[in-house]
Amino acid sequence: MSFLTLEKRSKLSLTEIKEETLTEKIFRILAVMMIIIFPLALLGCFRVVKQYKRAVILRFGRVRSDSPAGPGIIWVVPCTDNVLLIDLRTQSFNLPPQEILTKDSVTVTVDAVVYFHVLKPLSCLLNVQSYKRATELITISALRNILGQYTLSELLTSRESISRTARKEIDRVTNEWGVEMERVEM
Incomplete structure (x- = not known):
């Protein structure tokens, strides 16, 4: 008797496979887009300051504690940091x-x-x-x-x-x- 119940359960589970819902499709598409876009967005967080310039970084309008930054690579948070480059040459x-x-x-x-x-x-x-x-x-x-x-x-x-x-x-x-x-x- 237990063998028959297992057989019914397996048949039921195979027949009960449903199609993906609309929200599941949307979440899958968003996940794929995030995997593709994240490395590109990460590249936008780095700025290169040349030897003859300095970067004054304002975060939400306030001067960041490490300003002026440079020369070299600096880390900038997109949408919150504003970078102003000042030329030190004559x-x-x-x-x-x-x-x-x-x-x-x-x-x-x-x-x-x-x-x-x-x-x-x-x-x-x-x-x-x-x-x-x-x-x-x-x-x-x-x-x-x-x-x-x-x-x-x-x-x-x-x-x-x-x-x-x-x-x-x-x-x-x-x-x-x-x-x-x-x-x-x-």
């Missing part, structure tokens, strides 16, 4: 010709080239909105103020010492932004 800009009134009331047109570089990437990102534009504007105003203190003959004879004075004056302001002036050539 940068330059031309000042447009400025008309300046000297001490002896002579109008002089002066143009200059300024060379600077970033010392502290975190400061230049957090302390000023655009460090490049701010450096350019402070250079223009400092040059006008400094050159207005000299006569025309002093301007022509002591350009190098005036450039050093201008660089020191500009550097005093830009150090708060993490920017260091290298040269001011008039």
Whole structure:
């Protein structure tokens, strides 16, 4: 009698095989997609920071404790981290010709080239909105103020010492932004 019950059970279990439900199909498709997409998403978590740059990483708008990061490979969490790259190389800009009134009331047109570089990437990102534009504007105003203190003959004879004075004056302001002036050539 036990043999007959086993035979009925096995026949019943073979005939009771049902087709997959819709939710089971959806979960199977999602599982296959996750297996395919996961390695690709993992590759998006790594960033390479070049030797001459530093990465300031903001997680949910706050500076991450290991910022500035680099050079090399850094780990970034997608959708939560914002990476801002700051260039540490020497940068330059031309000042447009400025008309300046000297001490002896002579109008002089002066143009200059300024060379600077970033010392502290975190400061230049957090302390000023655009460090490049701010450096350019402070250079223009400092040059006008400094050159207005000299006569025309002093301007022509002591350009190098005036450039050093201008660089020191500009550097005093830009150090708060993490920017260091290298040269001011008039």
